[in-house]
Amino acid sequence: MKLSIQSLTIQEVEKVHETLMAWLLDDPSEGVLDLGSVERIDMCGIQLLLSLKNSLNEMGITLHLSGLSSYLVDSFNLSGCTPILVSHNE
Amino acid sequence: MSEELEYFHEDAKDQLGFMEQALMDIVEHGVNDEAIGAIFRAMHTIKGTAGMFDFNAIVAFTHIAENLLDSVRQKKVSLTEALIELLLHTKDHVEELIHAAIADIPLSQNILERDENLRRSLLDALNTTSDSASDISIEHHPSEEFSEEETVWHISLRLKEDFFKTGMDILSVFDFFGSMGEIITILPITDTIPTLDSFDPLHPYIGFEIFFLSSASIADIKEIFEFVEEDIELIIFSSDDTVQLKNLIILRPEVAGALEEASLYRSALAHDDDTGDGSDIPLTAINEPSSQSIPSNTTQIIAIPNIKGEESEKTILPKSSFLRVDFQKIDVLINQVSEMVIANAKIALISEKYDDTDLEETTASLSEMLDNLRDAVMNIRMVQVEESFAKLRRNVSDVAKKLGKSIDFSIAGGETELDKSVVEKLSDPLIHMLRNSIDHGIENKETRLASGKSEQGSVVLRAYPDSGSIIIEIEDDGRGLNTQLIRNKAIEKGLISAQDVLSDEMTNMLIFHPGFTTAETISDISGRGVGMDVVKQNIDALKGRINIVNRIGEGCKFVITLPLTLAIIDGFLVQAGSTKYIFPQDMIQEVVEFSQHSCVEIGGSLLLNLRGELLPLLDIKHYFKDTESVSFPRQNIVIVRYGSYQAGVIVDELFGEQQTVVKPLGALFRKVPGISGGSILGSGEIALIFDIPALISYVIQNDKR
Numbered sequence: 001m002k003l004s005i006q007s008l009t010i011q012e013v014e015k016v017h018e019t020l021m022a023w024l025l026d027d028p029s030e031g032v033l034d035l036g037s038v039e040r041i042d043m044c045g046i047q048l049l050l051s052l053k054n055s056l057n058e059m060g061i062t063l064h065l066s067g068l069s070s071y072l073v074d075s076f077n078l079s080g081c082t083p084i085l086v087s088h089n090e
Numbered sequence: 091m092s093e094e095l096e097y098f099h100e101d102a103k104d105q106l107g108f109m110e111q112a113l114m115d116i117v118e119h120g121v122n123d124e125a126i127g128a129i130f131r132a133m134h135t136i137k138g139t140a141g142m143f144d145f146n147a148i149v150a151f152t153h154i155a156e157n158l159l160d161s162v163r164q165k166k167v168s169l170t171e172a173l174i175e176l177l178l179h180t181k182d183h184v185e186e187l188i189h190a191a192i193a194d195i196p197l198s199q200n201i202l203e204r205d206e207n208l209r210r211s212l213l214d215a216l217n218t219t220s221d222s223a224s225d226i227s228i229e230h231h232p233s234e235e236f237s238e239e240e241t242v243w244h245i246s247l248r249l250k251e252d253f254f255k256t257g258m259d260i261l262s263v264f265d266f267f268g269s270m271g272e273i274i275t276i277l278p279i280t281d282t283i284p285t286l287d288s289f290d291p292l293h294p295y296i297g298f299e300i301f302f303l304s305s306a307s308i309a310d311i312k313e314i315f316e317f318v319e320e321d322i323e324l325i326i327f328s329s330d331d332t333v334q335l336k337n338l339i340i341l342r343p344e345v346a347g348a349l350e351e352a353s354l355y356r357s358a359l360a361h362d363d364d365t366g367d368g369s370d371i372p373l374t375a376i377n378e379p380s381s382q383s384i385p386s387n388t389t390q391i392i393a394i395p396n397i398k399g400e401e402s403e404k405t406i407l408p409k410s411s412f413l414r415v416d417f418q419k420i421d422v423l424i425n426q427v428s429e430m431v432i433a434n435a436k437i438a439l440i441s442e443k444y445d446d447t448d449l450e451e452t453t454a455s456l457s458e459m460l461d462n463l464r465d466a467v468m469n470i471r472m473v474q475v476e477e478s479f480a481k482l483r484r485n486v487s488d489v490a491k492k493l494g495k496s497i498d499f500s501i502a503g504g505e506t507e508l509d510k511s512v513v514e515k516l517s518d519p520l521i522h523m524l525r526n527s528i529d530h531g532i533e534n535k536e537t538r539l540a541s542g543k544s545e546q547g548s549v550v551l552r553a554y555p556d557s558g559s560i561i562i563e564i565e566d567d568g569r570g571l572n573t574q575l576i577r578n579k580a581i582e583k584g585l586i587s588a589q590d591v592l593s594d595e596m597t598n599m600l601i602f603h604p605g606f607t608t609a610e611t612i613s614d615i616s617g618r619g620v621g622m623d624v625v626k627q628n629i630d631a632l633k634g635r636i637n638i639v640n641r642i643g644e645g646c647k648f649v650i651t652l653p654l655t656l657a658i659i660d661g662f663l664v665q666a667g668s669t670k671y672i673f674p675q676d677m678i679q680e681v682v683e684f685s686q687h688s689c690v691e692i693g694g695s696l697l698l699n700l701r702g703e704l705l706p707l708l709d710i711k712h713y714f715k716d717t718e719s720v721s722f723p724r725q726n727i728v729i730v731r732y733g734s735y736q737a738g739v740i741v742d743e744l745f746g747e748q749q750t751v752v753k754p755l756g757a758l759f760r761k762v763p764g765i766s767g768g769s770i771l772g773s774g775e776i777a778l779i780f781d782i783p784a785l786i787s788y789v790i791q792n793d794k795r
Contacts, residue, residue, distance in 0.1 A: 009259075010254055010257070010259075010292070013291040013292070014291045014292070016291075017286065017289065017291045020286055021286050021287070024286060042259040042261060043254070043259055043260045043261055043294075043296070044254050044259075044291065044292070046296075047283060047294070047295060047296050048289070048291060050278075050280055050283045050296070051283050051284060051285060051286050051289040051295075052286055054283060054284065054285045054286075055285040055286040055287070058285055075261060078261050078264050078265060078276070079260075079261060079264070079276065079278060079298075080275065080276030080277055080278045080298065081278050081280075084278070084280065
């Protein structure tokens, strides 16, 4: 699924939460989340991705994040979440 | 403005103030490491905190200044007079950048040009003196900035319930770590993050274990979290401290598994060869009791329970003892206390009607508690004048430099406390008076030497408490006011006529008249005749008075007398005729019974013979033209003192001391001379509060005439 937003921060996180919930109910079987249009992320957004990963894990699906900009990778690195969110995907 | 942004603003103002003071210290007392450290820290802190708010223009500029200051700190660059001047301009510029960033307004062309020029000058200063410091890219170079002994700190961080709602992103805080050292690893603790169906997007589930290599102290690291300290739980200790690690794991068991999985603890300890038996501790085994106490180099914002778990042992938190509070919140508190004072006066009045000892004792006890509460609340508003005074050193230095005069400027009594609102409004008048002293008062070098004075002029700014007031003096050793010249100018401008007979003191006071100036040339410093009248207006607005003590050829002293506070005072209630009045208690010297024998009338003025000393006497009913006939068994004289002056005020009945909430008078009564405000009594009656300086001034001038 492509997340068509520029920013995944505290301002958008509730809305994105709903979008992701709808995705889980629809067809998340591929487990690919395209973050190609996301230009900005904060800890709220990263935490949401971690929760998504947990949900997919429960369904036996591995989360793959695609379209990661260097900014997003830097942010994951800064939060220490790269090994959880990225290393097994890319 | 968000609370965090407001905090940033206040903190940045403080930092810039420290920077300016440190620079002025160096100007006055020579280079010292402490001052250089303070200047560096100011730029360093502003850069870091500005980064948290994405104020990139500030970050980029302060980074350059910080690099230069780091070189100064490392003695690679000498702190010359020109560099101090440049750093003062840098401080001013950062102030403007912050102002623009907070107001969210684009930088003007002027500011941008200045930004460019200052950057170039800062870079030049850096490049001309040090080859190694020429790299001034935005990348941080922690190893260059911190060359002292480094420690691997273990920082265990948890975010509280409302953390995200503060609007702060913890990633910005982590980013700032880079300016103080090197983050070896950040290990997120994600155990409690639920699946999406039970996920609350605004709840912080995540925690962090951070290993940070730095020469910074625990206090320095804590400062990074200063903006969010209320919304986090933080434990910091040296990573080679296995006792602390055990304590942490008992408190936060999830840490053990996470650290072991990531092999982080061993990695962190590897930075220290002297780890003893701690280097290979199996983390699953260290969750065992220990009787060792928490060492002093540990900080924690939460309490760690003692190891035996018998009872919770709270460690004293090494937090700052200061709390920033919005001034308006204190005003709300003061208003509430004011209302309580009025209500209490009413209760006291009611209790007098009943012959009930319990009621009277309870009322007395309540009054005492309220007295203490009032003092405590009013004390919150009191600030030392030192900080405000210290900022004036820069003004004095600038003016002296501009005029080519050498000035020894000293400050005395900086510890004197004054209501914060008064201090803030005092700044402009003081700046103007100091400028005048240097411009008009202090002579040029040649004149001073010719008159036997030292080459360097002296200007002293001092503060001290006196009779419930605060006195602020500006004294110089210059030429003094030329009273004859002032008189001639006043006649020329039609302020007085040639026939008017004025004392020297009254003549000198004419300089406060709007449009008055004796300066032959108009400079951008003074001499426009605009200013001294505004100075007086400002002092008047603070319910203060200004006097001049002049010594022709020797110097001049301006004496400002200000009330200690403007909100609640200790008053002394009296009645004269049909009206109740309140004397500010601090200004009362004594009360004597009125007797015709002790009073004399000389030249139309009434005088009191007080134990052989003649004091001017004011019949208040006569002064306010109160013709209503009310009879009293006796009359009294209240002796009041203001500065070095004394006077007696004839009143009728004395009611005694009482807390007085000062209420402003309506527009109609605001300019009644001799009255500074009103107060509501417990009975609901209004009492007028005497403006003692104005009354004394009236009787003295009456006598002189």
